[in-house]
Amino acid sequence: MTDRRRFLELSAAALAGIALAPGIRLIQVAAARPLDAPASGKVRWGLLIDTSRCGDDCDACLSACRKENHLPQGELRRTDAQWIRKVAVKDMRSGSARQVPMMCQHCAKPPCVDVCPTGASFKRADGIVLVDRHICIGCRYCMMACPYKARSFVHEPTTGQNPEVPRGQGCVEGCHLCVHRIDRNELPACVEACAATGRKAMLFGDLNDPAAEIAQRIAQVATAQVRADLRLDPGVRYQGL
Amino acid sequence: MATVTLREWNITSRRYYGLLAALGALIALGAYAFLQMEHHGHVITGMDNQVVWGMPHVFAVFLIVAASGALNVASTASVFGKAAYKPLAPLSGLLALALLAGGLAVLMLDLGRPDRLVVAMTHFNFKSIFALNVFLYTGFFAIVAAYLWLMLERRLQRHARAAGLAAFVWRLLLTTGTGSIFGFLAAREAYDSALLAPLFIVLSLAYGTALFLLVLIVASRWDARPVSDALLARLARLLAIFVAAALYFVAVFHLTKLYMARYDGVTRFILLDGGRYTALFWLGQVAAGGLIPLALLFHPRLGRSRAAIAAACLLVVGGGLAQMYVTIIGGQAYPLALFPGMQETSSFFDGEIHPYAPSAWEVLLGMGGTALALALVAVGLRVLRILPERLDDKIIDALEAK
Numbered sequence: 182m183t184d185r186r187r188f189l190e191l192s193a194a195a196l197a198g199i200a201l202a203p204g205i206r207l208i209q210v211a212a213a214r215p216l217d218a219p220a221s222g223k224v225r226w227g228l229l230i231d232t233s234r235c236g237d238d239c240d241a242c243l244s245a246c247r248k249e250n251h252l253p254q255g256e257l258r259r260t261d262a263q264w265i266r267k268v269a270v271k272d273m274r275s276g277s278a279r280q281v282p283m284m285c286q287h288c289a290k291p292p293c294v295d296v297c298p299t300g301a302s303f304k305r306a307d308g309i310v311l312v313d314r315h316i317c318i319g320c321r322y323c324m325m326a327c328p329y330k331a332r333s334f335v336h337e338p339t340t341g342q343n344p345e346v347p348r349g350q351g352c353v354e355g356c357h358l359c360v361h362r363i364d365r366n367e368l369p370a371c372v373e374a375c376a377a378t379g380r381k382a383m384l385f386g387d388l389n390d391p392a393a394e395i396a397q398r399i400a401q402v403a404t405a406q407v408r409a410d411l412r413l414d415p416g417v418r419y420q421g422l
Numbered sequence: 423m424a425t426v427t428l429r430e431w432n433i434t435s436r437r438y439y440g441l442l443a444a445l446g447a448l449i450a451l452g453a454y455a456f457l458q459m460e461h462h463g464h465v466i467t468g469m470d471n472q473v474v475w476g477m478p479h480v481f482a483v484f485l486i487v488a489a490s491g492a493l494n495v496a497s498t499a500s501v502f503g504k505a506a507y508k509p510l511a512p513l514s515g516l517l518a519l520a521l522l523a524g525g526l527a528v529l530m531l532d533l534g535r536p537d538r539l540v541v542a543m544t545h546f547n548f549k550s551i552f553a554l555n556v557f558l559y560t561g562f563f564a565i566v567a568a569y570l571w572l573m574l575e576r577r578l579q580r581h582a583r584a585a586g587l588a589a590f591v592w593r594l595l596l597t598t599g600t601g602s603i604f605g606f607l608a609a610r611e612a613y614d615s616a617l618l619a620p621l622f623i624v625l626s627l628a629y630g631t632a633l634f635l636l637v638l639i640v641a642s643r644w645d646a647r648p649v650s651d652a653l654l655a656r657l658a659r660l661l662a663i664f665v666a667a668a669l670y671f672v673a674v675f676h677l678t679k680l681y682m683a684r685y686d687g688v689t690r691f692i693l694l695d696g697g698r699y700t701a702l703f704w705l706g707q708v709a710a711g712g713l714i715p716l717a718l719l720f721h722p723r724l725g726r727s728r729a730a731i732a733a734a735c736l737l738v739v740g741g742g743l744a745q746m747y748v749t750i751i752g753g754q755a756y757p758l759a760l761f762p763g764m765q766e767t768s769s770f771f772d773g774e775i776h777p778y779a780p781s782a783w784e785v786l787l788g789m790g791g792t793a794l795a796l797a798l799v800a801v802g803l804r805v806l807r808i809l810p811e812r813l814d815d816k817i818i819d820a821l822e823a824k
Contacts, residue, residue, distance in 0.1 A: 258470075259471060259776075260464070260465050260470045261471070262471070263471070263769065263770045266768045266769050266770040266772075267768060268760060268761075268766050268767070268768040268770075268772050269766070269768065270760075270765070271764060272763075272764055272765075273764070273765050281761075283760065292607075292608070292609065295549050295550065296549075296552065296606075297547055297552075298547060298552035298553040298556065299541055299545040299547060300545055300546070300547040301545075316538070316545050317534070317538075318533050318534065318535050318536075318539070319533045319534015319535040320534070320552060321474040321475060322550070322603075324474045325474060325475065325607055325610065325754075327609065328608070328760070330758050330760070330772065332471075333471050334471060334474060335463070336463050336464045336465040336469075336470070337465040350463045351463065351464075351533070351534030351535040352535065353534070408609070408762075
């Protein structure tokens with residue numbers, strides 16, 4: 182009898198669990214931005230990259246980006262898209278050298294957005310600069326205007342795309358901070374891959390939130406923006422340049 | 423009283439259709455090149471992610487800049503009241519429209535998504551010089567077309583002066599817009615100068631006047647229509663002044679850059695050790711496009727020879743194309759400085775001079791656009807009363823005396 186009662190209790194608990202679990206899961210998902218809600222202007226997504234932690238032979242961020250966004254891999258040609266690259270910077274007087282991961286710097290005042298004739302190049306309220314593939318006409322003016330060489334043009338037909346990251350021949354594209362992942366409360370692919378190596382050279386977060394680790398680090402250590410002289414206020418900052 | 427009659431181009435049908443067939447073949451080749459680029463993508467061109475604007479832009483910008491300059495003769499007649507040029511004003515307007523059409527065709531067909539032209543006409547970012555240029559180009563078509571109509575319609579000729587003034591102001595705006603496409607690129611050291619707007623205006627005067635003279639000389643000769651040598655010599659002197667002014671602006675542009683340490687690298691690249699760009703600058707742009715035409719045009723005897731004037735015009739056109747190549751492609755071949763003063767290398771070719779070799783497709787597209795412009799001029803001359811029946815010394819004197 183007690184066995185039977187125990188069985189019924191367990192069954193009821195299991196059923197309740199099955200019934201409630203999706204609800205609990207939904208509550209978790211709701212913490213991410215609902216897809217029909219606009220991006221918040223209170224947030225400014227950004228990156229802090231510590232070049233001293235970046236390994237000379239490590240390319241975890243590069244391959245993660247290519248894998249996530251289904252970009253060309255292997256031997257890269259001049260026409261191939263590269264959303265992130267490592268620039269080897271050397272001071273010829275002192276001989277000091279650095280590896281600097283370089284991608285779209287998500288400027289507060291992006292020249293690519295200024296020059297785009299159709300408004301395809303745009304900045305989301307949360308600071309992410311991206312290309313609307315529906316209205317990009319492929320004029321490449323943004324590539325002329327970007328000081329960071331962050332944009333690539335799709336020179337040939339594409340196959341095997343990630344449905345979340347559509348790419349198409351004749352349009353311009355570039356790093357969008359993995360906006361599809363951010364909207365699911367996940368980290369950009371490069372940041373996640375860098376953390377997985379244990380180096381933790383890349384930190385992602387809300388630059389506007391004083392409680393965020395990225396904002397606190399920037400408040401504590403000396404960081405720099407690339408080509409700060411252009412006053413574009415990039416959302417990507419570097420430590421150890 | 424001297425009256426100048428404008429008449430349709432009356433060359434033999436054989437010659438006319440032969441000309442159209444030759445130009446049509448070039449247009450067809452251009453169209454074929456476009457279809458190839460559209461189908462395979464820009465991977466079949468010489469352009470890449472480093473040099474993003476190539477040969478099509480050299481042709482397109484040249485034609486668009488020349489278009490506004492081709493209107494020069496009409497402006498001189500309508501706005502500055504030079505009666506001798508008035509009979510040539512319609513040809514000037516027609517050439518301006520045709521060159522702009524040819525240039526825009528090349529620019530448009532080089533887009534990554536030319537099928538989205540309607541998007542470019544319906545979505546505007548008014549902070550973009552390109553978007554403003556869409557209005558400047560369409561406005562130029564409308565104003566110059568109206569101007570041409572007012573000049574050709576006898577009953578409305580009294581309004582032509584006002585339209586001519588509007589066209590004159592508009593062409594200055596148009597070329598300011600074209601020069602500013604490059605001038606406002608702060609990160610590219612080869613550009614980044616407000617001087618590019620007035621420089622392009624002066625270039626337009628030289629290119630446009632040279633093309634106008636060539637078209638006038640050939641069109642009149644083929645139809646055995648007399649044109650006063652004195653008038654041609656005056657136009658040639660005008661061209662010489664524009665060519666000299668263009669050289670002056672180019673000198674000031676590079677001297678400013680030379681003076682500022684941050685531009686040392688790029689200025690050295692263009693003027694001294696840029697290989698083909700340096701050669702094209704000194705031999706193409708400066709010598710062939712500037713000094714030799716000046717010597718020909720100012721020469722006391724040669725300056726009056728029609729052949730020498732035509733040769734000078736051809737040299738100005740060739741030098742102009744060289745100048746556009748050096749400006750547009752040379753400016754991109756020199757790498758962006760992400761870390762000024764440092765040595766940079768990367769898988770994305772940072773810190774190195776970017777190689778570029780135009781593919782046949784690009785050249786064919788550019789030549790197709792040029793042929794389109796010339797075909798439009800030929801058809802316009804044939805069906806409209808554009809070209810003066812006779813424009814000899816007697817008529818010019820009578821016009822001036824009025």
